[in-house]
Amino acid sequence: MNADDWLTDTRISYDTVALSYADQVRDALAGHPYLRAALALFADSVRAAGGGLVADVGCGPGHVTAYLHELGVDAFGVDLSPGMIELARRDHPGLRFEVGSMTELDFPAASMAGMLVWQSLIHVPDDEVPAVLRHFHRVLRPGGPLQLLFHVGTESQLKTQGYGGHPMNVHVHRRQPDLMTTWLRDAGFKVEAHMLLAPEEKASQAILFARHQPYQ
Known part of the structure; x- marks a missing residue:
């Protein structure tokens, strides 16, 4: 599958489920203290590095972007799905959201003070991930924090239905923290730290706390 194929499938799938997905996650952070703590650490890292503009890449309907604003972070959202961006703008009219792909970030070099990438790398094929991470490195300024949230495992599965029973056509790639750390x-x-959430459950997730280092 080439890049255009999986990007198109991902965009169409999330346009299809956008309304149901937004309803499902709107208040999700309230029940996840460890996720809120990770966001608070991220916000502290942005401030400690001097503050500035932060990109929430794969922002979906914008609920995490809005939470970052509540923490005092100058965050905006980017998502591949126009349907998700439409809902984000509707639900959070005072914030900035734009359609874009993490495979071709249209931001100047060293323009971001931080980047949050929660559950959006999970649809990127393995052979595309290193290039995406290099895009992140290019747009982050030196010392800027990057936080990733992803499913833990070793398998990839095709998701054909989700979020209200609507059809989808996306691969969900589960990865080990050690592999992500290497990439x-x-x-x-x-990589400064990582956190495992529900490590004994099948739906385990990992959060990696990383920081931009200049190339040697």
Whole structure:
């Protein structure tokens, strides 16, 4: 499958489920104290690095972008799905949201103070991830934090239905933190910490706390 195929499938799938997905996640952070704590750490890291503009890449309907604003972060959202961006703008009219792909980030070099990438790399094929991480490195300024949230595992599954029973056609790639750490290191990041959520459950997730390092 080439890049255009999986990007098109991902965009159409999330346009299809946008309304149901937004309803499902709108208040999701309220029940996840560890996720809120990770966002608070991210916000502190942005401030400690001097503050500035932060990109929430794969923002969906914008609920996490809005939470970052509540924490005092100058965040905006980017998502491949126009349907998701339409809902984000509707639900959070005072914030900035734009359609875009993490495979071709249209931001100047070193223009971002931080980047949050929660559950959006999960649809990117393995052979595309290193290039995406290099895009992140290019647009982050030196010392800027990058936080990733992803499903833990080793398998990839085709998701054909979800979020209200609507049809989807996306692959969900589960990955081990060690593999993600290697990819990040190769792309110019230093991984400072990682957190496993529900490590004994099938639906385990990981959060990686990384920081931009200049290429040597």
